[in-house]
Amino acid sequence: MQSLLQLAEDLGLTVIEKRAPHTSGYRPDERIIRLTPGMPRRAARSVLAHELGHHVLGHRPTDFGPIRSRQERQANEWAAQHLIRHDVYIESERIRDAHLGSMAHDLDVAPELVAVYRAMLQRMGDATYVKPRMGAGQWMYRAEAPA
Incomplete structure (x- = not known):
């Protein structure tokens, strides 16, 4: 905070x-x-x-x-990107079997931000992309799945 x-x-x-x-x-x-x-605390931090x-x-x-809906979505995405570390998200998702409330506790954010972050992910093959866009190399973050 x-x-x-x-x-x-x-x-x-x-x-x-x-x-x-x-x-x-x-x-x-x-x-x-x-x-x-x-x-x-988690709610105040997320808000x-x-x-x-x-x-x-x-x-x-x-x-x-x-316009208001778009602004709210964008502000939630900004918050999720700045509060959630991708490596911690992936580990929490694995440990908590993707349970939203438990993951929110692990990530120290409101459950809504976990859902927003999850919606920004695209999984393809052995990789997970955060905020993918059309075109090669067009993503905010890419992580390989652990072997």
């Missing part, structure tokens, strides 16, 4: 815990990330990373459903 708070500070953002009519969120005009007080994703990706609040 401390590294995320440091990243927020480095980006010129203020992180506060405050109850409000709305829950946690990012306010770009004020450069504030608001977290709901009393969240469990903070998600809100940092909105900032880094330049998202602006919108009520237009398709």
Whole structure:
């Protein structure tokens, strides 16, 4: 959590815990990330990373459903990529028989981020690719399956 708070500070953002009519969120005009007080550590860590994703990706609040959905997906993907180490994910998946809740505990993230990370994977043959795209060599990360 401390590294995320440091990243927020480095980006010129203020992180506060405050109850409000709305829950946690990012306010770009004020450069504030608001977290709901009393969240469990894994949830707070995941939410903070998600809100940092909105900032880094330049998202602006919108009520237009398709854009809002895309922004939420992108912020979740950003959070999952920054909080989950692929080697630890693979080991947890093997040990926990891919049980989402148990893996979330191992990875110290909310279960939703484990599901998001899993959705970004493409397994082909003996390799796993993170965020694959069309074309040779077009992926964020590639790992060979252990022998």
